Amino acid sequence: MEDALGSHPFGVAAPNETSFTLAPENSAFGGIAKQPWFPESPREVVPVAFCPSSLLDFVDRPGSYSYPFPSSSSREVPGSVGKVAIPRITCASSQSQVRRCTRACGPCRQRKTKCDGNKPVCRPCVDHNVSCFYTDVKRVRDRKQLSVLQRKVEQYERLLHDLEEVEGNVARRIQTALRGSDTTSATADDGDFDSANSSIGSLNGLNLVQEDLNRSEKSVATGFFGKDSEVAWMQRLEDEAKNRSWRKAESLDSEATKAVRIRLPLPCSQTQRTEISAITFYLDDISLPLLDSVDPYGLPPKGLADQFFTAYVESVHPSFNFVRKTALVSQYQRFFSQPTHPSRRWLAILNMIFAIGCRYSQAVNGRADGDYDDLVYINRARKLALDETHIFKHADLHQIQVEFLMALYLVSKYQINRAFMFSGMAFRSAISLGINLRFVDGQTEYPAKEARVRLWWSIFLLEHLLTAITGRASCVGESLSATRLPISFEEEAFGRPDIQSLFQDSESRIDRLKLTLLQTEEEARASVSWLASCEPSPSLFFHCIVDLGAIGQDVINNVYSIRGFHDCGSQIERQIQKYCCILDTWLSKVPEAYRFTSVNSDEVDISSDNN
Structure with missing residues (x-):
């Protein structure tokens, strides 16, 4: 068991x-x-x-x-x-x-209560009478927020690229931020700025005067020529040639010759620059004779007067529409056909026209004697409107035209310094009468308003020409003018219905007569088609040349000036790129009749080069 x-x-x-x-x-x-x-x-x-x-x-x-x-x-x-x-x-x-929803609404999440997930409004929000809304999940919300931040960053970068008028330190910080560099690379950026500034050698010395211009009568007559002028360029070329010649001779000399040269004075290029008055090819040092014996009310023979008057109207007026051509021709014919007594300033304008037409005839015919002496007409105009008894009177439109014509005449005489002075007088007189602003008086006819617009732009073009020649600072610019571009039609066509509508419709005039500097791409494309439909005429040429002059003057004011001297190299490069794009836009707007291209193989075709 x-x-x-x-x-x-x-x-x-x-x-x-x-x-x-x-x-x-x-x-x-x-x-x-x-x-x-x-x-x-x-x-x-x-x-x-x-x-x-x-x-x-x-x-x-x-x-x-x-x-x-x-x-x-x-x-x-x-x-x-x-x-x-x-x-x-x-x-x-x-x-x-109980069905569990995947995403509760915002109010239910805040109350920490169950949500049935019904959209657009859940049942708990209906019971509590609150606004129901659903928020995105964190991943979707982060993706949307990232997209918004990316667009903001792109907008800020474009804004920083467009900033031009800033100090050097601020510009340096802006470029460092745009490059996304840290503190270490910021130091390298400073070196890049210095090298960029040093590479723009043509702008160095814009704020300097390297000789005493009050030293002699000749230097006073010559005046100052800025570094961007052709005279200053010739001066630098002369100095550089002398310096190179000196260095080459010094390298070839023997030791004994060097010892002798040490005791000799250095050449002019080593001790001082070549005087600007010795380089200039303008004739400001030649005085204009004042003829007191001329009769201010004298006139040339009718045939010669017609020749001078026609030369001016056909050769000078298309580039400088300082006066209404139809009114001027009508007054001229009435003056010689009927015994009238015009004002002294109108007679001064007529004599200035004779003087400029005489200068043109001298260049064509080669005569400068007798009635072909332009000094006779210029002294008549001086006695009529520019002597000591009239210069202190307040300027009206006729006086502005006299001062403008005197400056234009002095340019034809190569008296640039004197022309600069009279151009400034005409400019200041025009400002005093508000010619640079839009004229909206309902009692003045449209042709008279257009005449003031063309007078202002004629003064602008002459001032731009003298600024480019002398390299001096100028107060003109697109920001000073509120007037639109001149209409690209002749005065005889002002009565046409389409042109009358252009006068009366301010919005259409603003859109079609805006400077290329101020236009958007869409507005520029609209201007291309509109200008292509305009008939070729001197007014159309004047319209295009004024638009180009405004671009050139803006380049001078922002690049070749004290303002451009304080800018860093990257800023100047961006400005140059901007103006290149603006010039391309202007070129695209030029009508076919004024595109100076040729089908010949030995000449440059601008359109093919740009493509």
Whole structure:
């Protein structure tokens, strides 16, 4: 007995581990894989929670199964018990389930309450009568915010590139920020600025006067020539040639010759610059004779007067429309046909026209004697409107025209310094009468208003010409003028309905007569088609030349000036690029009749070069 039961606790033998398995034939667990009922080791027992839902697929119908009872003689189950009913486990109804939304609305998130996710308005927000809104998820929100920041950065960079009138330190900081460099590279940028500034050698010395111009009568008559003038360029060329010649001779000299040269004075190029009065080819040092014996009311013969008058109208007037041509021609014909007594200033204008026409005839015919002496007409004009009794009188339109014509005449005489003085007088007189502003008086006729516009732009062109010749500072610029460009039609066509509508419609006049400097790309394209439809005429030429002169004067004011001297190299380069684009735009607007191109192979074709 001890042998039979001593090895088993409680006197019961353990069932056979290998044979005690569930019978899969009639079992309700037929879908479960066969595994031993007991694990091999007690440590490997893993407690499993009872989960009825895992049995739903297998407990469709209660079935009978056999339970083996241990036996000392046999481990087979002697019989089977009755079927045991297992109740069906049903799932919870869908109505009792709470649907979880993927994203709650903003108010529900703030209140920390459940949200049903209905859009555009959820039920809790309707119950609480609050505004319902849904925010993007963080990834979408970050992507949108990044896109907004990127657009802002691009806008700021364009704004920084457009900044021109800033100090050197500010400009340096702006470029450093645009390059996205740190403190270390900022030091390198400073060196880049210095090298860029040094590379623009043509602008160095713009703020300097390197000789005493009050030293002699000749230097006073010559006056100052800025570094961007052709006379100053010739002066630098002369000095550089002398310096190179001196260095070359010094390198070829022997030691003995060098010792002798040490005791000799240095050449002029080594001690001082060549005087500007010795280089200039203008004739300001030649005085204009004042003829007191001339009769201010004298006139040339009718044939000669017609010749001078026609020469001026055909050769000078297209470039400088300082007066209404139709009114001037009508007054001229009436003056010689009827005994009238015009004003002294009108007679001064007529004599100035004779003087300029005489200068043109002298250049064509080669005569400068008798009635071809322009000094006679200029002295008549001086006595009529520019003597000591009239110079202190207040200037009217006729006086402005006299001063302008005197400056133009002096340019034809190569008296640039004197012409600069009279041009300044005409400029100041025009400013005093508001000629540079838009004239909107309802009582003045449109041709008279257009005449004032052309007078202002004629003064502007002459001032620009003298500024470019002398390299001196000028107060004219596009910011000083509020007048529109002159109309590109002759005065005889002002009565046409389309031109009358241009006079009356201020918006159309503003769009079509805006300077290229101030136009957008869309406005420039519209101007191209409009100017192409205009008939070729002196007025159309004057319109285009004024537009070009405004660009040139803006370049002088912003690059070749004290303002440009204080700018860094990168700023000047950007300005030059900007003006190159503006000039290309102006060129695209020039009508075909004034495009100086040629089909000959030996001449330059501007249009082909630009393409």
